[in-house]
Amino acid sequence: xxxxxFTLYLITQLTPxxxxxxxxxxxxxxxxxxxxxxxxxxxxxxxxxxxPVNRVNTTDxxxxxxxxxxxxxxxxxxxxxxxxxxxxxxxGFSGSNGQAAVTLTEARLWTDGRYFVQAADQxxxxxxxxxxxxxxxxxxxxxxxxxxGANKSIVVGADPVLAGAGEWxxxxxxxxxxxxxxxxxxxxxxxxxxxxxxxxxxxAKEIVVHDxxxxxxxxxxxxxxxxxxxGEEKRFGMILTELDEIAxxxxxxxxxxSNLEGLFNSPLFESMAVVTLDEIILWVHLEKVSDEVKxxxxxxxxxxxxxxxxxLDIENSLETLSNWTLNLDPDSKILVxxxxxxxxxxxxxxxxxxxxxxxxxxxxxxxxxxxIKNKVEEDGMMxxxxxxxxxxxxxxxxxxxxxxxxxxxxTEISAATLLEEFRRSQEDSRGLSFTTxxxxxxxxxxxxxxxxxxxxxxxxxSNLYLVDxxxxxxxxxxxxxxxxxxxxxxxxxxxxxxDVLRGAIQLALSRLPExxxxxxxxxxxxxxxxxxxxxxxxxxxxGIGAYLKVHEGPTLINLKGKKSSGLKPGMFFxxxxxxxxxxxxxxxxxxxxxxxxxxxxxxxxxxxIIFEPVTLVPFEPKLINFSAxxxxxxxxxxxxxxxxxxxxxxxxxxDGKIEALDWVQSRTEHxxx
Numbered sequence: 001x002x003x004x005x006f007t008l009y010l011i012t013q014l015t016p017x018x019x020x021x022x023x024x025x026x027x028x029x030x031x032x033x034x035x036x037x038x039x040x041x042x043x044x045x046x047x048x049x050x051x052p053v054n055r056v057n058t059t060d061x062x063x064x065x066x067x068x069x070x071x072x073x074x075x076x077x078x079x080x081x082x083x084x085x086x087x088x089x090x091x092g093f094s095g096s097n098g099q100a101a102v103t104l105t106e107a108r109l110w111t112d113g114r115y116f117v118q119a120a121d122q123x124x125x126x127x128x129x130x131x132x133x134x135x136x137x138x139x140x141x142x143x144x145x146x147x148x149g150a151n152k153s154i155v156v157g158a159d160p161v162l163a164g165a166g167e168w169x170x171x172x173x174x175x176x177x178x179x180x181x182x183x184x185x186x187x188x189x190x191x192x193x194x195x196x197x198x199x200x201x202x203x204a205k206e207i208v209v210h211d212x213x214x215x216x217x218x219x220x221x222x223x224x225x226x227x228x229x230x231g232e233e234k235r236f237g238m239i240l241t242e243l244d245e246i247a248x249x250x251x252x253x254x255x256x257x258s259n260l261e262g263l264f265n266s267p268l269f270e271s272m273a274v275v276t277l278d279e280i281i282l283w284v285h286l287e288k289v290s291d292e293v294k295x296x297x298x299x300x301x302x303x304x305x306x307x308x309x310x311x312l313d314i315e316n317s318l319e320t321l322s323n324w325t326l327n328l329d330p331d332s333k334i335l336v337x338x339x340x341x342x343x344x345x346x347x348x349x350x351x352x353x354x355x356x357x358x359x360x361x362x363x364x365x366x367x368x369x370x371x372i373k374n375k376v377e378e379d380g381m382m383x384x385x386x387x388x389x390x391x392x393x394x395x396x397x398x399x400x401x402x403x404x405x406x407x408x409x410x411t412e413i414s415a416a417t418l419l420e421e422f423r424r425s426q427e428d429s430r431g432l433s434f435t436t437x438x439x440x441x442x443x444x445x446x447x448x449x450x451x452x453x454x455x456x457x458x459x460x461x462s463n464l465y466l467v468d469x470x471x472x473x474x475x476x477x478x479x480x481x482x483x484x485x486x487x488x489x490x491x492x493x494x495x496x497x498x499d500v501l502r503g504a505i506q507l508a509l510s511r512l513p514e515x516x517x518x519x520x521x522x523x524x525x526x527x528x529x530x531x532x533x534x535x536x537x538x539x540x541x542x543g544i545g546a547y548l549k550v551h552e553g554p555t556l557i558n559l560k561g562k563k564s565s566g567l568k569p570g571m572f573f574x575x576x577x578x579x580x581x582x583x584x585x586x587x588x589x590x591x592x593x594x595x596x597x598x599x600x601x602x603x604x605x606x607x608x609i610i611f612e613p614v615t616l617v618p619f620e621p622k623l624i625n626f627s628a629x630x631x632x633x634x635x636x637x638x639x640x641x642x643x644x645x646x647x648x649x650x651x652x653x654x655d656g657k658i659e660a661l662d663w664v665q666s667r668t669e670h671x672x673x
């Protein structure tokens with residue numbers, strides 16, 4: 001006890017006050033002589049620097065976390081990203097990819113290139129930024145190095161519910177080489193982040209039936225297909241933990257608000273499921289299940305049919321799952337999902353409950369079933385994107401007119417709010433698919449920037465304005481990025497926009513054998529930037545759901561992608577190259593493409609695929625150097641503009657929306673080759 005009290009005293013006394021903004025081992029005197037790359041925080045951490053306005057003071061939070069670590073006999077604690085935003089609370093970092101490790105003297109956060117600028121602003125100087133994909137050690141390697149040769153037993157803790165099983169096993173295998181124990185821990189953030197210091201109260205979404213009118217296939221048919229697949233692979237069943245897979249499989253969606261939102265607004269609900277060859281169990285918040293849902297899932301007939309869903313309380317899910325495993329035949333194989341491009345796979349808490357002899361970690365068959373849309377889903381996605389284009393184009397015409405005529409002073413936040421209003425006015429709208437990225441000038445160079453009252457800029461005619469946004473509709477999910485300029489762009493901006501546009505068009509023009517690996521086509525979009533020694537720090541594309549998640553696996557078009565998937569007809573994915581000049585401007589052009597079969601097959605090489613644009617929002621002619629485009633690229637652009645006139649301009653003309661019609665027509669005029 002005396003040792004523990006003394007350690008607590010040291011932390012209290014030695015943790016630096018925020019005013020010094022220094023890591024524990026540095027003093028004000030020596031800090032200015034250090035190379036900033038030693039910390040990987042590149043801005044505003046010197047003794048005389050002014051912290052960015054959106055930086056969060058985490059000194060007290062880290063102090064309390066370290067006190068909890070000592071009470072739990074932990075030398076380090078890993079904080080994964082999760083939808084309840086625990087990572088954001090402890091670190092101040094609000095990006096959609098990251099994880100942190102906290103020791104008694106250091107705190108480090110790992111994230112990818114989309115967030116380097118954002119993280120350098122948001123992390124206070126208690127933190128070190130670890131830039132993934134730039135040679136930094138992975139979190140488990142760093143911990144091994146930190147504690148290598150320690151003269152005591154080292155214990156690292158993490159919440160097994162928040163860590164994927166594959167990730168946990170990787171951590172464990174590396175750490176044990178240094179005799180470091182990885183321990184399943186209760187969530188220490190939950191002990192210190194409470195309602196008293198601002199934590200939102202728990203909230204769960206209402207569970208509703210997603211009608212077959214939108215889904216295109218009954219849930220019983222989907223389960224039968226899944227069972228056939230499991231039987232073919234000699235598996236007794238599978239445990240589903242990915243929320244979008246569960247929602248898709250049972251034709252259910254979540255409505256309302258919850259504390260599982262994060263940056264994305266997906267119509268999901270907290271859940272877990274088991275599907276075997278003769279049984280189905282679904283764990284949810286029981287108070288959110290209506291009689292309609294129970295009826296749709298045949299929950300009253302569980303004694304007489306294998307297409308009945310036994311609905312149980314998610315609060316007891318791990319306990320009831322553990323009891324369920326007691327009756328498993330030792331030879332029965334139960335599939336649990338392995339990590340994929342956008343999913344961490346089954347969490348370690350569930351994985352460790354399942355007896356080793358029954359475990360079969362592999363890719364979820366539901367992942368691929370869901371990614372290939374049926375005819376109803378395809379038509380719904382097309383219809384949703386038309387509605388979305390109507391909203392975005394009318395909004396864009398309004399913003400441009402107001403700025404050019406000095407009718408209204410728009411800011412990043414007010415413009416994003418107006419865009420949301422236009423989207424919500426569309427038929428079958430269910431709000432946004434993610435928090436709008438609305439970045440003017442230098443804020444547009446922050447790849448996943450989200451405006452806040454502290455960073456909100458006025459939009460004017462002096463620079464580029466980047467807007468990445470999307471909507472949820474009962475018939476589909478959208479995600480579109482366009483870059484605008486309301487004045488006279490510089491020649492450099494025109495050149496960079498043209499380079500990005502040409503890359504996007506080249507990907508859209510590609511003809512490929514079916515099952516071409518998605519990661520392999522990223523080079524197509526970067527070629528014009530590469531020729532000038534330029535690049536961008538994010539992937540080029542992701543899959544997209546049908547009234548589900550805006551980022552959907554398995555598709556991931558990214559040179560650095562660790563997982564890969566074959567492209568197949570019926571898939572939808574984004575085509576979104578960009579360019580970002582830190583401190584000045586950003587450009588991104590994102591169009592959703594649909595994978596369709598070519599008209600011809602080759603007997604020796606099988607079926608080929610092409611891509612059709614689904615997003616119907618025009619590009620900005622004043623930012624295009626048309627003389628740099630090839631005749632093939634101009635032909636594609638003319639055809640694309642004609643599609644916009646056919647589906648969007650015609651609706652504005654019918655409805656008498658003259659300003660929006662003029663805006664679209666001025667951007668879709670025929671380009672002479």
